[in-house]
Amino acid sequence: MSRVFSGVQPTGNLHLGNYLGAIRHFVPLQDSHDCIYCVVDLHAITQWQDPAELRANTREVTAAYLAAGIDPKRAIIFNQSQVPEHSELAWIFNCVARLGWLNRMTQFKDKAGKDREKASAGLYVYPNLMAADILVYKATHVPVGEDQKQHLELTRDIAQKFNHDFGVEFFPLIEPLIMGDATRVMSLRDGAKKMSKSDPSDMSRITMTDDDDALAKKIRKAKTDPEPLPGPEVLDAAGKVADEARKARPEAYNLLGIYGALAEKELSTVLTEMEGQPFSSFKQQLADLAIATLGPIGGEMKRLMADPGAVDAVLRDGAERARERAGPILKECQDIVGFLRP
Numbered sequence: 001m002s003r004v005f006s007g008v009q010p011t012g013n014l015h016l017g018n019y020l021g022a023i024r025h026f027v028p029l030q031d032s033h034d035c036i037y038c039v040v041d042l043h044a045i046t047q048w049q050d051p052a053e054l055r056a057n058t059r060e061v062t063a064a065y066l067a068a069g070i071d072p073k074r075a076i077i078f079n080q081s082q083v084p085e086h087s088e089l090a091w092i093f094n095c096v097a098r099l100g101w102l103n104r105m106t107q108f109k110d111k112a113g114k115d116r117e118k119a120s121a122g123l124y125v126y127p128n129l130m131a132a133d134i135l136v137y138k139a140t141h142v143p144v145g146e147d148q149k150q151h152l153e154l155t156r157d158i159a160q161k162f163n164h165d166f167g168v169e170f171f172p173l174i175e176p177l178i179m180g181d182a183t184r185v186m187s188l189r190d191g192a193k194k195m196s197k198s199d200p201s202d203m204s205r206i207t208m209t210d211d212d213d214a215l216a217k218k219i220r221k222a223k224t225d226p227e228p229l230p231g232p233e234v235l236d237a238a239g240k241v242a243d244e245a246r247k248a249r250p251e252a253y254n255l256l257g258i259y260g261a262l263a264e265k266e267l268s269t270v271l272t273e274m275e276g277q278p279f280s281s282f283k284q285q286l287a288d289l290a291i292a293t294l295g296p297i298g299g300e301m302k303r304l305m306a307d308p309g310a311v312d313a314v315l316r317d318g319a320e321r322a323r324e325r326a327g328p329i330l331k332e333c334q335d336i337v338g339f340l341r342p
């Protein structure tokens with residue numbers, strides 16, 4: 001059975017993009033794969049995190065995994081810092097990856113901003129740790145949102161260079177799983193910007209714990225344009241919205257994409273149903289759908305977060321099982337590198 005690995009950072013404000021782009025897809029993979037889902041706290045501290053909030057946010061991501069339907073008996077759920085094998089392999093990868101590769105990473109440029117000199121060294125080598133997360137289990141399939149594609153290509157490059165440098169076929173070449181129509185959910189306030197945890201405006205994102213009133217309000221106030229909704233003629237031969245059409249009405253296509261993902265309908269079906277409607281009636285339908293689909297998940301997350309002992313027990317058990325898998329792979333890798341061990 002091939003192995004799946006993915007991770008989400010405990011940096012707060014878990015949002016609809018995290019759910020539709022990533023977490024939602026983790027659930028069905030449990031039926032067909034050996035699945036490992038991590039709360040990547042080591043990645044989170046590449047930018048400053050308040051310690052008490054980091055603990056709370058680690059439990060929040062764990063609660064989101066559980067509330068979305070990941071079964072902690074079948075899949076492994078744990079937080080990264082409890083499995084030191086990740087950091088140990090990451091060091092080896094720091095010595096495999098080239099500066100030139102890291103210099104091309106767009107997420108580093110975005111997160112470091114203008115004053116790059118002030119970014120942490122951890123933020124720079126972030127993709128090497130991500131490669132270690134995946135390869136310390138020899139996972140082959142990695143479900144993520146579109147923004148992680150470049151990091152997964154780097155993971156392939158690291159695996160390939162390691163194998164080549166040491167003349168082995170040790171690490172597998174991974175397959176990114178970038179699934180569905182909502183691999184890049186945009187801000188509700190600006191259709192050109194990604195929905196993100198760090199946007200200062202809470203109105204820009206739907207969070208996984210928003211209650212019914214917040215969901216309805218955010219959708220009602222989401223930015224739109226004056227035209228009625230388009231029909232299926234905007235789709236090209238491949239069933240996609242052409243880039244030009246999307247650029248002209250980014251907010252409209254973002255909301256239509258969210259509707260399709262939550263309703264589990266093809267975009268062509270959504271466009272046929274909504275064609276010619278004004279935003280006011282579409283938004284009402286979208287709010288009702290969001291309340292029906294996300295409401296129960298948010299409610300379950302809140303219930304779980306009220307019982308931190310139970311959440312921590314899931315992480316402890318997961319970490320133990322994760323170490324059983326990672327330990328032997330790391331040892332073999334250390335032998336290949338030439339480290340003497342007792």
Ligand code: AMP
Nearest residue numbers: 009017018021022144145183184185195
């Ligand atoms: P992060 O919050 O950066 O740890 O991201 C966790 C997962 O959510 C990753 O697989 C991301 O690719 C995905 N993700 C984050 N933001 C979005 C977004 N706006 N749309 C779709 N997927 C996203």
Ligand code: TRP
Nearest residue numbers: 005006007008009040043130133
């Ligand atoms: N970098 C990812 C993000 O921000 C999170 C992550 C860390 C990850 N390690 C991973 C995702 C390994 C997939 C596999 O979204």
